[in-house]
Every structure is written in C-alpha cells, then in structure tokens.
Amino acid sequence: xxxxxxxxxxTVAGCLVALSLVPATATAANGDxxxxxxxxxxxxxxxxxxSFPPFVQVTDxxxxxxxxxxxxxxxxxxxxxxxEKLKVVPISWAQRxxxxxxxxxxxxIKATGWTMGRDTELGIQFSRPYFxxxxxxxxxxxxxxxxxxxxxxxxxxxxxxxxxxxxAANFFKSRGIEIEMITFEKSEETREAxxxxxxxxxxxxxxxxxxxxxxxxxxxxxxxxxxALALEPESAAMRQGDDNWVDIANWMFAATWIAExxxxxxxxxxxxxxxxxxxxxxxxxxVTPGIGERLGxxxxxxxxxIKQVGNSAEIFDNNIGADSVYKLDRGLNxxxxxxxxxxxxxxx
Amino acid sequence: MAxxxxxxxxxxxxxxxxxxxxxxxxLDCLISVLCVLFFATxxxxxxxxxxxxxxxxxxxxxxxxxxxxxxxxxxxARHRIIFFGLFPYEEHWRSTLACVVMVATMIxxxxxxxxxxxxxxxxxxxxxxxxxxxxxxxxxxxxxxxPERWGGLALTIFIFAAxxxxxxxxxxxxxxxxxxxLPVIATLFGLFIDFFRSLPLLTILFxxxxxxxxxxxxxxxxxxxxxxxxxxAIFFACYQAENIRAGLQAIPPGQDEAGKTLGLNFxxxxxxxxxxxxxxxxxxxxxxxxxxTFKETSIVTIxxxxxxxxxxxxxxxxxxxxxxxxxxxxxxxxxxxxxxxxLSRYGAYLEKKLRVGNV
Numbered sequence: 001x002x003x004x005x006x007x008x009x010x011t012v013a014g015c016l017v018a019l020s021l022v023p024a025t026a027t028a029a030n031g032d033x034x035x036x037x038x039x040x041x042x043x044x045x046x047x048x049x050x051s052f053p054p055f056v057q058v059t060d061x062x063x064x065x066x067x068x069x070x071x072x073x074x075x076x077x078x079x080x081x082x083x084e085k086l087k088v089v090p091i092s093w094a095q096r097x098x099x100x101x102x103x104x105x106x107x108x109i110k111a112t113g114w115t116m117g118r119d120t121e122l123g124i125q126f127s128r129p130y131f132x133x134x135x136x137x138x139x140x141x142x143x144x145x146x147x148x149x150x151x152x153x154x155x156x157x158x159x160x161x162x163x164x165x166x167x168a169a170n171f172f173k174s175r176g177i178e179i180e181m182i183t184f185e186k187s188e189e190t191r192e193a194x195x196x197x198x199x200x201x202x203x204x205x206x207x208x209x210x211x212x213x214x215x216x217x218x219x220x221x222x223x224x225x226x227x228a229l230a231l232e233p234e235s236a237a238m239r240q241g242d243d244n245w246v247d248i249a250n251w252m253f254a255a256t257w258i259a260e261x262x263x264x265x266x267x268x269x270x271x272x273x274x275x276x277x278x279x280x281x282x283x284x285x286x287v288t289p290g291i292g293e294r295l296g297x298x299x300x301x302x303x304x305x306i307k308q309v310g311n312s313a314e315i316f317d318n319n320i321g322a323d324s325v326y327k328l329d330r331g332l333n334x335x336x337x338x339x340x341x342x343x344x345x346x347x348x
Numbered sequence: 349m350a351x352x353x354x355x356x357x358x359x360x361x362x363x364x365x366x367x368x369x370x371x372x373x374x375l376d377c378l379i380s381v382l383c384v385l386f387f388a389t390x391x392x393x394x395x396x397x398x399x400x401x402x403x404x405x406x407x408x409x410x411x412x413x414x415x416x417x418x419x420x421x422x423x424x425a426r427h428r429i430i431f432f433g434l435f436p437y438e439e440h441w442r443s444t445l446a447c448v449v450m451v452a453t454m455i456x457x458x459x460x461x462x463x464x465x466x467x468x469x470x471x472x473x474x475x476x477x478x479x480x481x482x483x484x485x486x487x488x489x490x491x492x493x494x495p496e497r498w499g500g501l502a503l504t505i506f507i508f509a510a511x512x513x514x515x516x517x518x519x520x521x522x523x524x525x526x527x528x529x530l531p532v533i534a535t536l537f538g539l540f541i542d543f544f545r546s547l548p549l550l551t552i553l554f555x556x557x558x559x560x561x562x563x564x565x566x567x568x569x570x571x572x573x574x575x576x577x578x579x580x581a582i583f584f585a586c587y588q589a590e591n592i593r594a595g596l597q598a599i600p601p602g603q604d605e606a607g608k609t610l611g612l613n614f615x616x617x618x619x620x621x622x623x624x625x626x627x628x629x630x631x632x633x634x635x636x637x638x639x640x641t642f643k644e645t646s647i648v649t650i651x652x653x654x655x656x657x658x659x660x661x662x663x664x665x666x667x668x669x670x671x672x673x674x675x676x677x678x679x680x681x682x683x684x685x686x687x688x689x690x691l692s693r694y695g696a697y698l699e700k701k702l703r704v705g706n707v
Contacts, residue, residue, distance in 0.1 A: 089496050
C-alpha cells in the first residue's frame with residue numbers, strides 16, 4: 001500500500017517537474033502582440049512588487065511613476081495615443097519572464113539586462129538598450145578629485161559576495177591601486193558604514209548609488225568616480241518571434257532620441273510640427289506620412305509620445321537626473337553628441 | 349464560623365507577596381533590580397524613539413535628521429499607499445468601506461448567534477458581495493477597478509478572508525474524506541492532503557499565478573488573483589483538515605455508535621456529534637492555522653501582489669523616504685499585531701467559553 005502511494009506520488013511529482021521543464025515555447029507570430037493589445041484595448045506593462053527607485057515607484061497619490069514607467073507610458077501612447085490605456089501589472093523579479101511568456105504582460109521595461117541566456121534560451125527578444133547602468137564608486141567630494149587614483153591607500157565599502165565586490169577588486173588591482181575592501185552582508189549596513197565614515201568610498205550600481213546619495217545628510221558632499229567599473233545594457237524584453245512589436249519598441253525609443261537630437265521637447269513640439277526644420281523632423285512628427293504605416297500605427301504616434309511623455313532628455317531628467325531628487329549625472333546615457341553612448345537610428 | 353473557613357488560603361498583602369517573590373535574598377534583590385532597570389531602559393528607549401523625540405507631520409520631514417527619534421512623517425505622507433496600494437486616489441473611500449465591511453463580517457461571524465450553516469453563508473455572501481462590488485465596481489455608477497490595482501491592507505484582508513472562507517468548508521470535506529470507511533476515498537483524500545502539504549506554499553502560489561496559464565485553456569483561467577486564492581485555499585485546507593482530523597480522532601467511537609443506535613443518519617451524526625466536538629478538541633490548533641495564514645498572506649508579494657508588506661516597500665521606496673524604512677515596518681508590524689492579537693484573544697475566549705481543556 002505504502003509502496004503504491006509512493007509510486008503514485010513519484011509519478012505526479014515527475015509530471016510536474018516535466019511540465020516545468022517544457023521549454024517555454026510561447027512565441028508570438030509577427031504582428032500578434034500589437035493586434036492583441038489593440039483588441040484588448042490596453043497595454044500590459046511591467047511594474048514592481050514594491051518599488052525600485054528611480055525606475056519604478058509609487059507617488060503619494062497612488063500612481064506609478066519612474067523612468068521605466070515613463071517608457072511604458074510612451075509605449076501605450078504610441079499604440080493608443082493616450083496613456084490612459086496603460087495597465088501596469090505589478091510583478092516580482094522572479095516572475096518577469098514567465099509573465100511575459102504567459103501573456104500577463106506585453107512588454108517588460110524594468111531595468112532588465114540584455115544577456116545571452118535570456119536572449120537565446122528564454123525565448124525572449126530584446127529591444128535596443130535604452131539605458132546603460134554603470135557600476136560606479138561614490139566618494140566624498142572633499143577628496144578633491146574623482147579619478148580612481150584618489151582612492152590609493154583608502155578603503156571601499158561593498159556588499160559581501162556580490163559580483164560588484166569582485167568587479168571592484170579586479171578593477172583596482174588591474175590599475176595597481178591599493179585599496180582595502182570592507183564588506184557587509186546587507187546593503188543597509190554598507191550604506192550606514194559609508195555614511196559613518198568607516199570607509200572612504202562605496203561601490204554599487206549607479207542608479208542605486210544615486211538613490212543612496214540623495215538620502216545623505218548633504219547629498220552635494222558626495223560625487224561619483226569619473227570611470228565606470230562595468231556597464232549593463234538595459235533593454236525592453238518581448239516575446240520571441242513578433243518582429244513588428246520589437247520594431248515598435250525600438251522606434252518608440254528612437255523617437256525620443258531623435259526628438260532630443262533635434263531639440264524637440266514636449267513644450268515646443270507643436271512649433272516644430274508647424275515649422276519642421278528638415279525632412280527628418282517632418283517624418284518624425286508625421287507631417288509627411290510614413291512613420292506610422294510601416295509599424296501599423298497612426299502617423300502621429302511619435303508626435304503623441306513626445307507631446308505627452310517627452311523626449312529622452314526630459315524622461316531622464318524628470319525621473320533620474322537634474323529635475324529629480326536623485327540628481328544622477330546623465331553620463332553615458334546622453335546622446336553620442338553629448339559624450340554618451342546613445343545613438344539614434346536613422347529615420348528615412 | 350472560623351472552622352468552616354479553613355479551606356480559604358490566608359490573605360497576603362501585596363507588599364508581602366512582592367517581598368516573598370522578588371526580594372527574599374540579596375541575590376534576588378540584585379536580579380530583580382537589574383531586570384527592572386533593563387526593561388525600564390528598553391521601554392524608555394522605545395517610548396523616546398517612538399513618541400518623545402519623534403516627528404509626526406509630513407511637512408516637518410526636514411527636522412527628522414536632527415530629531416533623533418522616529419520620523420512618522422513617512423506614515424503621514426505615504427499611509428494611503430500602505431492602506432490602499434495602487435487603488436485610484438479618488439476612490440479610496442470605496443476601499444476603506446470595503447475593508448470595514450470585511451472586518452465587520454469577520455467580527456460578526458465570531459458571535460455564536462451566526463453559527464448555523466444558513467446564517468453564516470448568508471453573512472459571508474453579503475460581506476463578500478459588498479466587498480467585491482465596492483472594490484471592483486462596474487455597477488451602481490461605480491467605475492471599474494480591476495484587481496491588479498487592488499492593494500494594501502484591503503488586499504491582505506481580502507486574501508485572508510477568501511482563503512478562510514473557501515478553505516474552511518474544504519478542510520472539513522477533506523478531513524471527513526480521509527476518515528472515510530471506503531479505502532479508495534480515504535486513500536485519494538489522504539494523497540491529496542499529503543501532496544499539497546509536501547509542497548511549499550511559495551511553489552503553489554507561483555504555479556497558480558505563473559504556470560497555470562500555460563496549462564489551462566483561457567476561459568478557465570480567471571484573474572490571477574482568484575487562481576492564487578484558490579491555490580492558497582487548498583494549501584490552507586490541507587493543513588486545517590489535519591487539525592480537524594485530530595479532533596475527530598479524539599472522539600471515542602462509542603459516541604458515533606450510540607448515534608447510530610438512536611437512528612441518526614450519517615449527516616446528522618457528523619454535524620451534531622462529530623464536528624462540534626472535533627472543533628472543540630482542536631480549537632487551539634485551528635486558531636493557530638488562521639494566525640499563520642494571516643501572516644503568510646505576505647508571501648503573495650512574490651507573484652506580484654501589492655499586499656500590505658509590498659505596499660510598505662513602495663511607501664518608503666522613493667526619494668527622501670528611502671531612509672525611513674524602519675518606521676514603515678514598525679507601522680505595518682503594529683497593524684499585523686492588531687489583527688493577529690485579536691484573533692488569538694478571540695481563540696482564548698472561545699476556549700474559555702467551550703471549556704476546552706476541562707473535561
């Protein structure tokens with residue numbers, strides 16, 4: 001009897017394991033997602049179970065906000081002409097990719113790094129990177145310089161056992177800079193130790209450092225090192241196979257970049273539409289047709305995105321940069337013409 | 349007269365008691381004084397942090413750094429997120445009212461007047477119905493608010509209430525099934541219970557939320573919230589069934605046989621002889637399971653629900669509030685305490701009322 005029960009249990013357990021191992025082949029066909037979104041009348045974009053400042057957070061009046069949320073809004077505006085049709089679905093980190101496969105969300109815009117494993121094995125297709133997250137070192141301004149050499153003979157606070165810790169150790173070793181690593185289990189401890197002066201500097205992911213800095217007694221007393229330790233390209237993730245949807249995401253990002261490159265902001269977009277400077281602006285703002293039809297959208301989608309959400313500079317500044325509390329330097333996230341790594345595609 | 353009173357223990361004054369129990373020897377004195385000092389310091393530190401040196405209003409946030417105490421400004425500014433999650437701001441009255449209705453339903457069902465199948469079901473259908481209408485809307489001119497925007501305390505209470513109300517009848521069925529005289533039924537129910545008990549709750553919730561969409565046809569799926577509640581309720585029922593079974597097994601078989609000789613049918617024996625005694629026998633364990641379940645509702649955050657703990661994380665997770673996470677957690681801890689402590693005290697009251705432990 002007991003043996004039989006055991007056998008049955010094993011069979012059931014085996015079935016479940018087998019089910020979970022079935023490769024998630026829930027791919028989409030070209031144009032499926034746009035059609036599904038339009039039929040449903042809402043765009044399902046990723047949120048967070050809690051908040052991940054400054055990408056996904058909640059305002060005092062219970063609304064989603066943040067850098068990634070703004071791009072979710074831009075996506076909804078591109079498809080529907082209004083962000084009223086955006087539904088932000090709160091999902092945890094662990095849930096991200098299964099939720100995309102099962103159709104709980106149409107697109108993940110959630111500080112998601114473009115890795116080969118995700119790209120090839122998980123059945124996911126990435127947009128072009130819309131943000132690069134630099135691992136960086138924060139140090140007191142009173143040291144007088146922001147170069148790595150400043151920290152010679154000093155100490156560095158890091159979270160124990162993380163890739164950041166190894167990255168920092170290698171970085172300083174390869175440059176022949178002697179630095180003492182002081183590690184802590186919890187990021188709160190690490191932060192407190194830095195603020196208490198137990199170490200001269202703090203290593204972390206750039207946006208997280210910016211969040212930490214604004215919580216300091218005097219945020220202006222702390223600066224970022226002028227060299228990044230590593231870069232992670234963050235991209236929007238979509239189901240494999242729907243090239244049209246990936247195109248829409250790519251050109252949605254590109255529209256905000258091209259607008260910035262041409263000095264078009266949410267404030268002056270109407271003037272630019274009335275008097276387009278060149279043929280690129282004409283196409284971007286839908287003065288001459290083409291930008292919409294090729295994606296299956298209306299010709300004024302990019303105009304709507306810029307008008308309602310803003311160009312890439314505005315989205316960055318409002319959420320992460322100068323106009324936010326975090327005041328993170330635009331750095332590599334600027335357009336190539338301003339010394340960054342963002343290169344808009346060509347609108348023809 | 350005096351001779352009849354010899355059973356009554358002599359009346360000892362408070363000071364004598366104190367002396368006898370705490371200050372009998374020099375060592376006793378030392379230990380007592382140290383303990384009092386220790387607790388006084390801890391309590392003073394807490395009172396000082398929480399009340400004396402604390403800042404209360406959101407406008408005074410700038411004073412927090414120098415105050416040295418708790419910065420309750422974060423609660424003042426962000427309590428609506430803790431209570432309502434992502435529920436639209438203008439509709440918070442609906443969420444509040446829904447919470448009140450649900451808590452009132454829970455309290456009402458604690459009174460023995462409601463303890464009949466008909467009254468209890470009526471009460472809960474009414475309670476759940478009004479909760480759903482208030483939260484979801486779509487009728488009486490209320491705007492529709494879909495479950496992915498529900499959150500905060502309202503969602504925690506909803507999940508707990510739904511799990512209890514689905515799980516409790518299910519657990520009775522499972523317990524009776526496992527004790528069935530028919531081997532096939534008993535084995536199947538036993539396997540069902542043991543299967544779900546051997547899986548971690550997290551796995552069940554993750555499967556319900558994330559894996560089932562791959563397995564079930566679309567029309568059977570329903571909203572993620574209801575799938576998760578169903579999974580949670582099954583988990584709850586399997587544990588509760590074992591508690592009830594323990595209570596059932598404690599009843600001497602002679603009682604059931606006596607019922608049979610009186611001509612009572614199966615359902616009469618179950619509802620009038622077995623279950624009332626089973627509940628009485630395993631009351632502490634049953635209440636315990638409710639307490640555990642209330643606290644375990646926080647696990648649903650891993651499948652992306654904005655229950656009270658996730659809402660708390662969202663409340664402190666922005667700009668200047670990031671440093672005040674302790675205040676938010678203390679506040680949420682107090683809310684949990686309120687609910688769980690009331691639940692435990694109600695359990696203790698029931699035990700007294702049903703004379704559990706006295707034969």
